[in-house]
Amino acid sequence: xxxxxxxxxxxxxxxxxxxxxxxxxxxxxxxxxxxxxxxxxxxxxxxxxxxxxxxxxxxxxxxxxxxxxxxxxxxxxxxxxxxxxxxxxxxxxxxxxxxxxxxxxxxxxxxxxxxxxxxxxxxxxxxxxxxxxxxxxxxxxxxxxxxxxxxxxxxxxxxxxxxxxxxxxxxxxxxxxxxxxxxxxxxxxxxxxxxxxxxxxxxxx
Numbered sequence: 001x002x003x004x005x006x007x008x009x010x011x012x013x014x015x016x017x018x019x020x021x022x023x024x025x026x027x028x029x030x031x032x033x034x035x036x037x038x039x040x041x042x043x044x045x046x047x048x049x050x051x052x053x054x055x056x057x058x059x060x061x062x063x064x065x066x067x068x069x070x071x072x073x074x075x076x077x078x079x080x081x082x083x084x085x086x087x088x089x090x091x092x093x094x095x096x097x098x099x100x101x102x103x104x105x106x107x108x109x110x111x112x113x114x115x116x117x118x119x120x121x122x123x124x125x126x127x128x129x130x131x132x133x134x135x136x137x138x139x140x141x142x143x144x145x146x147x148x149x150x151x152x153x154x155x156x157x158x159x160x161x162x163x164x165x166x167x168x169x170x171x172x173x174x175x176x177x178x179x180x181x182x183x184x185x186x187x188x189x190x191x192x193x194x195x196x197x198x199x200x201x202x203x204x205x
Contacts, residue, residue, distance in 0.1 A: 027080040052081035053103045058118040059162030077121035097140045102129045106149040
């Protein structure tokens, strides 16, 4: 079940994934997401895995951060994943099992100038994930975190503010590799998966 704001991209992805279905909704709109999940439960009867992948970058120095921009990115990168975790929990508890994967960022694992505000939102998500993993273990719900590095998507061309020009010149991981890592994490139940920065030699292997 694919949830996002842009119906055309969702429909394209759904056409590549047999058995999938696209739902146009803004994940920061709790009531809209709640309606989608109610539809999923009515159709499928259960929710086994939630992947919180929606996010946006804010790549400017801290002194230049517009606070409204920061609030918007915080809402998308932190509040929305928490809301989705809360919304799927009743179903996962009732079925006695479930997996939640929160997609963080390698920027939250070090000090990097120019991405502090964005990295702060992902650091907050890391803590939510770690605490949720501990709190929900007794319910059979596994919460894990994945830390991608630079990925070949449109992420850096759709930043809330700032520029991704320097990052765009670096070697990027593939979206398929990140997706496979998420699937592997669902299978293993490990607390986290950290993707290393790819090198030209590793990509050609």
